[in-house]
Amino acid sequence: MTSAYDPVLVDTFLKHHWTYHPVDATFMGDLEHDGRLPPVSAETLDEELVANAALKAQIEATAEPEGLGERLDRRLMLSELAIQAATARLRPRFHNPAWFSGEAAFSIISLLLPQSAPVREDALLKRLNGVESFLAEGLQRLAGAEVPRSWVARAIRECRAVATFLRTDIRLHDTFSEAWISPAETAALAFETFAAGLDGLVDADPACGEAYIAQLMATVHGLSLTPREAVAQAEKAFDDLGLELESMARSIDPEKSWQEIIASLSGIHPDNPEGVIASYGGWDRLARDESTGLVSAAEEYGLDYRWMAPCFRNVAKSLYFLFYRSPPGLNARDGSVYWVTPPGDDADAFLQANSTAMVKTIHSVHHGGVGHHTQNARARQSTSRLARIAGTDCSLGLAFLGSGTLIEGWACYVEDLLMEVPGFYTPAEILLLKQFERRNAASVLVDIKLHLGEWSLEEAMAFYRDKAGFAPARVEGEVVRNSMLPGSRLMYWLGVEGIKSLRRRWKGDTLSFHDTLLSFGHMPLAWIGEEMQRAGQLHG
Numbered sequence: 001m002t003s004a005y006d007p008v009l010v011d012t013f014l015k016h017h018w019t020y021h022p023v024d025a026t027f028m029g030d031l032e033h034d035g036r037l038p039p040v041s042a043e044t045l046d047e048e049l050v051a052n053a054a055l056k057a058q059i060e061a062t063a064e065p066e067g068l069g070e071r072l073d074r075r076l077m078l079s080e081l082a083i084q085a086a087t088a089r090l091r092p093r094f095h096n097p098a099w100f101s102g103e104a105a106f107s108i109i110s111l112l113l114p115q116s117a118p119v120r121e122d123a124l125l126k127r128l129n130g131v132e133s134f135l136a137e138g139l140q141r142l143a144g145a146e147v148p149r150s151w152v153a154r155a156i157r158e159c160r161a162v163a164t165f166l167r168t169d170i171r172l173h174d175t176f177s178e179a180w181i182s183p184a185e186t187a188a189l190a191f192e193t194f195a196a197g198l199d200g201l202v203d204a205d206p207a208c209g210e211a212y213i214a215q216l217m218a219t220v221h222g223l224s225l226t227p228r229e230a231v232a233q234a235e236k237a238f239d240d241l242g243l244e245l246e247s248m249a250r251s252i253d254p255e256k257s258w259q260e261i262i263a264s265l266s267g268i269h270p271d272n273p274e275g276v277i278a279s280y281g282g283w284d285r286l287a288r289d290e291s292t293g294l295v296s297a298a299e300e301y302g303l304d305y306r307w308m309a310p311c312f313r314n315v316a317k318s319l320y321f322l323f324y325r326s327p328p329g330l331n332a333r334d335g336s337v338y339w340v341t342p343p344g345d346d347a348d349a350f351l352q353a354n355s356t357a358m359v360k361t362i363h364s365v366h367h368g369g370v371g372h373h374t375q376n377a378r379a380r381q382s383t384s385r386l387a388r389i390a391g392t393d394c395s396l397g398l399a400f401l402g403s404g405t406l407i408e409g410w411a412c413y414v415e416d417l418l419m420e421v422p423g424f425y426t427p428a429e430i431l432l433l434k435q436f437e438r439r440n441a442a443s444v445l446v447d448i449k450l451h452l453g454e455w456s457l458e459e460a461m462a463f464y465r466d467k468a469g470f471a472p473a474r475v476e477g478e479v480v481r482n483s484m485l486p487g488s489r490l491m492y493w494l495g496v497e498g499i500k501s502l503r504r505r506w507k508g509d510t511l512s513f514h515d516t517l518l519s520f521g522h523m524p525l526a527w528i529g530e531e532m533q534r535a536g537q538l539h540g
Contacts, residue, residue: 005062007070010385013077016055020048023103024399026110028389029328035126037107037134040100040141045088052088056081068531069383072523076386079524080400083220090212095145096484097155097198099396100138104131104191105162105319106395112173112311114337115328119175128166128183135194142197146204150457150480159195161318163188165311172311206483207453216487220402222526223494227448230490234444237493238468241438248434252427259469262432266352273343276354280305280340283356283364290421295414295514297370298377302335307342316341322393324367326376329389336373338363357429361415361436370418371411379521387521397485403522404488409495410518412440416496417514435469440493442468446482447489457483498525505538 018025022033059078065071093099107127111120166188170176210227217223217230225233249258256264270276284305288297308316308323315321316339323339343350365371380388391403398404415433418424425433446463449455455463460479464470470478482489499517502525506513516537520528532538 001061002063003061005065005070005074007073007385009059009062009077010073012055013059013081013386016051017080019051020044021394021399023107023110024392024394026107026116027325027328027394028392028399029115029331031120031123031331034111034120034123035130037127037130038103040094040134040137042140045092045094049085049088052081052085056085067383069385069387072384072520072527072531073386075527076384076390076400076402076523079219079222079402083216083401086212086215091208094138094141095147096151097138097142097147097194097201098151098158098484100135100142100194101155101158101162101191102320102395104135104187104194105158105315107131108162108166108187109312109315109319109321110395112170113325115325115333119173121177121179125179125183128180128187131187132190135190139194139197142201146202148206148457148483149203150476151206151484152198152201154480156195156198157318159191161315163191165315166191169311169314172309174309176311205453206450206457208451208486210452213448213451213486216401217490220487220524221405221491221494222402222524222530223405224526225494227452230444230494231448234441234448234490234493237441238438238445241434241441245431245434245438248427248431252431258431258435261428262435265357265428265432266355268357269351269355271351273347273350276351276359277305277307277340279354279356279359280338280363280368283360284369287360287365287418287424288369290424291370291418293511294417294420295370295374295511295518298374301332301373301377303338303369303373304335305338305340308339312339313342320396323363324372325393326372326391329376329380329392332380336376338368357426357432360425361429361433365415365418366411371414372407375407375410375518378515378518382519382521382523384521384523387523389522391522397488400522401485401487401491402524404491405495405498405525406517406520406523406528407495408492409499409525412436412492413496413499437493437496439468439470440496442470443478443482443489444493446479447486450479450482451486495525498529502529502532502538505540506532507537507539 018030018033020038022036022038025033056078059074062074065074108124110116111124111127166184170180170184213227217225217227245258249256249261252261270279284303291297312321323341327336379391382388390400391407392399398407415436419430442464446460450460457479460482461475464475464478465472503513517528520531
């Protein structure tokens with residue numbers, strides 16, 4: 001018998017999720033779970049599956065709500081519960097040592113970030129003291145498991161970095177207390193013990209299989225494409241974009257290849273480090289000003305570009321430590337911090353890495369004012385409660401992966417949107433953006449072919465390095481993330497293509513399209529399209 005939908009189900013769902021993912025709660029801005037680490041006992045997954053099934057059945061027994069926000073909430077809960085159950089059975093997080101190292105690391109670091117200020121010391125001490133038992137139980141869960149060697153390597157690297165952080169750089173934190181020293185040392189030893197205990201795990205193929213990637217695409221992202229159809233589209237786009245890059249390069253400089261033209265952009269940069277950090281804010285400001293009429297940039301919510309705090313500068317190199325992290329939607333306060341990595345010993349390398357082209361496209365547009373920053377500010381006004389926090393950056397990625405086609409789709413799409421502002425980009429910078437588009441198409445191929453078992457990790461790395469133009473230093477890390485998080489890279493290119501398709505069908509003007517798109521919050525783009533169609537806002 002069908003019952004009326006009750007909005008309280010969102011609270012029930014979040015309580016369920018936070019029971020098993022308390023570090024997610026910290027990143028989302030819920031304070032009640034700050035002292036906890038995830039449960040990892042031998043019974044945990046079975047208990048989670050029972051609770052998951054009961055909650056899913058309870059939600060399924062309700063009628064689809066009339067209201068937009070509640071309708072999206074209900075749909076997202078069912079989607080997440082379905083994929084979480086499948087993941088617990090087929091790809092349990094307890095078989096990934098990097099999940100343990102990441103959760104343990106960010107259980108601590110999440111409480112030390114500016115977004116968590118002031119530091120909640122009681123919670124910090126509880127987590128520092130809890131790391132030892134958490135990681136010890138982690139080794140028990142991993143005993144006898146077959147684990148991709150690259151996942152083990154990542155976990156070991158993270159453990160070593162965090163152990164060093166806990167013994168040294170944590171003392172540089174603005175609010176460091178002597179009370180942290182002893183529990184931090186105990187936690188550091190626990191990280192080292194965990195890393196040592198990973199030796200001897202049997203290597204395994206990271207492929208999740210066609211059925212799982214298909215379920216991810218359909219259930220989580222709402223895509224009607226099959227994995228093989230997505231591959232076919234991305235292969236064609238990758239080839240076509242390669243030809244387009246060659247044609248564009250000839251129109252810029254017939255004597256140079258597109259690779260040479262793009263490489264030359266690294267030589268265009270501010271004269272000194274202070275000029276670099278000023279350029280972040282300067283290009284952000286110009287992008288917001290020049291995009292008037294295209295999108296309503298968030299001016300009511302601050303974005304503070306600042307040098308990365310000294311305590312995080314070393315540990316950030318080995319963790320999923322983002323320079324821009326989505327603010328805690330449940331406790332967003334009045335602004336976000338955007339870390340700028342300070343220069344090291346090689347000043348020229350620092351300036352080249354922060355070329356005008358890279359600062360403009362990646363930092364000030366993609367992540368900055370008109371990109372993720374505006375997107376996150378608008379999400380907090382969504383009528384869907386879950387859409388306000390679904391795209392939260394957590395220890396290993398987005399809290400709810402389905403939000404990614406809109407989140408990453410928008411940030412990549414808005415890079416190209418600024419091409420509609422005359423003179424904002426130079427011709428060479430537009431060429432760079434075309435390379436970005438081609439790399440995103442390449443990521444679809446790796447994301448899917450790796451998990452279909454058609455490419456090995458080594459073949460995927462060779463493709464990224466030799467054909468897709470990824471920087472060699474990035475290749476291994478990219479492929480390892482692909483292997484651990486199926487469906488997390490295809491959402492960039494497919495998200496952009498989806499936004500372009502919706503814009504072509506939109507009945508109103510450009511500004512109303514973009515503002516309406518962002519008003520839905522963190523939701524699968526395909527669902528947003530369905531809601532636009534339902535509201536009569538699209539042609540066809």
